[in-house]
Amino acid sequence: MKSEITHYCQIKNGKVIFDENLLYEDKEVDFQKFIKNAYQFFELDYRKFYKMDPLCKLAVMNSSVLIANLTEKLDPKTALLLTNKSACVDIDLKHQKSITEGFARPADFVYTLPNISLGEISIKNKLRSENSFFIFETFNPEFLITYTQQLIQTKKANAVLAGWVEIAENDYNALLFLVEKKKGIALKKENLLNLI
Amino acid sequence: MENLKKELKEKIIEALNLEDLTPEDIKDDELLFGEGLELDSIDALELIIILDKDYGIKLDDPKKGKKIFESIETMANYINENRSK
Amino acid sequence: MNTIKSEAVFFAEGECITPLGWTLQKNIENLKADKSAITEVKDKNFAENPFYGAVLNKEKLNQKFENLAYQEEFSTLEKMILLASENIKNTYENALKDKCGLIISSTKGNITALENEDISAYFLSNLAQKIGKALKIKSQPIVLSNACVSGIMAISVAKRLIQSGAYNHFIVIGADLFSKFVFSGFQSFQAISKKPCKPYDKSRDGITLGEAAAVAFITKDKEKIKNKTYFEIIGDSSINDANHISGPSRTGEGLFQSIENAKKEADISAEKVACISSHGTATLYNDEMEAQAFTRAKLQEKPVFSLKGRFGHTLGAAGLLETVITLKFAEENLIPPSFNYEKHGLTLPLNISSTFQEKEMDIILKTASGFGGSNTAVLFKKHHS
Missing domain, CATH: 3.40.47.10 (Thiolase/Chalcone synthase)
Structure with a gap:
């Protein structure tokens, strides 16, 4: 059975979209305010959310909306495969500033690795699965497709939640898509480029 | 003392990103860790920094923190007795 | 496809x-x-x-x-x-x-x-x-x-x-x-x-x-391959703890599962592993977590060593550096000591390597764990041309 894209979620330009459906829209341009509004709208009820850096907030929000809208339970062997360009630049700059001012803050330092976002998604969804974070200059559909297919074909995962989670200050774009051994949108470069 | 407690609550909310709370939501004798506010080990390290940065108290042994950080009450008492700024 | x-x-x-x-x-x-x-x-x-x-x-x-x-x-x-x-x-x-x-x-x-x-x-x-x-x-x-x-x-x-x-x-x-x-x-x-x-x-x-x-x-x-000795990558896995973003899992769950998956892919039993080049950061919780995971994976009798006592923690380089060093020693059938280890400080009896020892080396396990709950285990098998 072919692996195809069964669902996706995108957060971009103040919009949260799940499978072509606009679930939430907000004119707020400040990312921190926008994501807080979205958090309240989707009733995430997850206090830890407030402590997260912008990258984790974006990744957790996107994956939570996607998973909440699935009709079937997420397979426990769903791998996580995230990519972006700017790693966790916002929290890195904040941490650097604190150092210059004389006091490094543990609550910031702990978020200065992009893969913490994988940890946060894994914890929230109790996903003990394959996970990795890669960095590219731009969205790289070929890589996402090759690595996703390899994970499923070698049975290291039954499904893969993959995508691009980019944020630098108020400029953000997060596209996560779920690939399963089911009918859906073909896992092709053109299709991913259409979605992003 | 009451001022110190209020100040501590504000600082904790700010430093630990407890955006959903106001100082009035935190009771003086409420447990900060475990059941009460559900703070964790990273938060404890932040509290150590508040002691250092704002009250000039150096806490080298994190284990000592357990008693001091039990509640706002215990924290305020400790700061009152040991502060150097 | x-x-x-x-x-x-x-x-x-x-x-x-x-x-x-x-x-x-x-x-x-x-x-x-x-x-x-x-x-x-x-x-x-x-x-x-x-x-x-x-x-x-x-x-x-x-x-x-x-x-x-x-x-x-x-x-x-x-x-x-x-x-x-x-x-x-x-x-x-x-x-x-x-x-x-x-x-x-x-x-x-x-x-x-x-x-x-x-x-x-x-x-x-x-x-x-x-x-x-x-x-x-x-x-x-x-x-x-x-x-x-x-x-x-x-x-x-x-x-x-x-x-x-x-x-x-x-x-x-x-x-x-x-x-x-x-x-x-x-x-x-x-x-x-x-x-x-x-x-x-x-x-x-x-x-x-x-x-x-x-x-x-x-x-x-x-x-x-120009080297006379080289190593096949026979099994690998990276499973998240889903427990805490900075503290390792107390049960070593993610590392244990990573090792088990790698063993399964390589189709070998724990018995076949000659030694473990571990993460061993020397924090209280990491080392204890590894002891839990290795024991659960039935590797408690295999020589374990951390190279961090000599190189420190080199972060993103560490796993590769330690692999390169470990496999060079393995060419010579040599297991290094776990440097700076003197007195056992784990709640479980692991076999921490205490000196350079010669041993016919076939299969070697390399592991690492880190922030974000990440873990990786890779098994290598020695070949000669």
């Missing part, structure tokens, strides 16, 4: 530069001579009081780098990477033109650029492009940034991508700097050891940081 090609993939050979030596060979010699990369550092930029760290001599680095044929300007980290890559680049010149990929494993890359507010140098993709160009690798470089498991995970990723059919070979690079950014962070965690770190020891009190660059050539073509 590609079909499954579970063809064999090999670790051909590695190189590294560390404060202990500018070549792999020199590092091995110095380890045997009981020398360490960790020294007392007096640098007020980092801390008021002296501290322990494994820091490269930057003057010597610049001198060594001038002997290479590069014209462009490079940062300290880039010089470390290119210097470490020089031998492999020359030895496998032809392979680099033949569907060869590049993976750079780093947690923070050129992080010191932020001190000078140089945002463009901060981006890991820029670092990767620069290195790819310098090594004349045509494919788009891949950066893996998965905390402290990055270095060993990079080998696993290279193997998977070769097996997908998209690549024939990979240059895998692991590198990170000793930076104020990371040092102050771990200081605020109260996780920096007062003495050179002592993995698995009763008196261990935290990590010692280090810096290094390591390189490996990974290929599916046995015929292209």
Whole structure:
């Protein structure tokens, strides 16, 4: 059975979209305010959310909306495969500033690795699965497709939640898509480029 | 003392990103860790920094923190007795 | 759609530069001579009081780098990477033109650029492009940034991508700097050891940081391998703890599952593993977590060693550096001691290697664990041409 894209979620330009459906829209341009509004709208009820850096907030929000809208339970062997360009630049700059001012803050330092976002998604969804974070200059559909297919074909995962989670200050774009051994949108470069 | 407690609550909310709370939501004798506010080990390290940065108290042994950080009450008492700024 | 090609993939050979030596060979010699990369550092930029760290001599680095044929300007980290890559680049010149990929494993890359507010140098993709160009690798470089498991995970990723059919070979690079950014962070965690770190020891009190660059050539073509001894990558897995973003799982669940998956893929029992080159950071919780995971995986009697007592924790380089060193020792059928270990400090009776020991080596396990709940286990099998 072919692996195809069964669902996706995108957060971009103040919009949260799940499978072509606009679930939430907000004119707020400040990312921190926008994501807080979205958090309240989707009733995430997850206090830890407030402590997260912008990258984790974006990744957790996107994956939570996607998973909440699935009709079937997420397979426990769903791998996580995230990519972006700017790693966790916002929290890195904040941490650097604190150092210059004389006091490094543990609550910031702990978020200065992009893969913490994988940890946060894994914890929230109790996903003990394959996970990795890669960095590219731009969205790289070929890589996402090759690595996703390899994970499923070698049975290291039954499904893969993959995508691009980019944020630098108020400029953000997060596209996560779920690939399963089911009918859906073909896992092709053109299709991913259409979605992003 | 009451001022110190209020100040501590504000600082904790700010430093630990407890955006959903106001100082009035935190009771003086409420447990900060475990059941009460559900703070964790990273938060404890932040509290150590508040002691250092704002009250000039150096806490080298994190284990000592357990008693001091039990509640706002215990924290305020400790700061009152040991502060150097 | 590609079909499954579970063809064999090999670790051909590695190189590294560390404060202990500018070549792999020199590092091995110095380890045997009981020398360490960790020294007392007096640098007020980092801390008021002296501290322990494994820091490269930057003057010597610049001198060594001038002997290479590069014209462009490079940062300290880039010089470390290119210097470490020089031998492999020359030895496998032809392979680099033949569907060869590049993976750079780093947690923070050129992080010191932020001190000078140089945002463009901060981006890991820029670092990767620069290195790819310098090594004349045509494919788009891949950066893996998965905390402290990055270095060993990079080998696993290279193997998977070769097996997908998209690549024939990979240059895998692991590198990170000793930076104020990371040092102050771990200081605020109260996780920096007062003495050179002592993995698995009763008196261990935290990590010692280090810096290094390591390189490996990974290929599916046995015929292209120049080394007489090389290693097949027979099983690999990276499972998240889903427990806490900075604290390791108390039960070692993610690491245990990673090891079990790797064993299953390799189709071997625990009995076949000759030794474990572990993560061993010397924090209380990491080392205890590993003891739980190794015991659950029935590896409690296998010799375990951490190399961090000599190189410190080199972050994104660590997993690769430790693999390169471990497999070089394995060529000589040698298991190194777990440096700085004196008195057992775990609640479980692991077999911590206490001296250099000779042993016929067939299968070797490398593991790592890190922030974000990440874990990786990779099994290597020795081959001779």
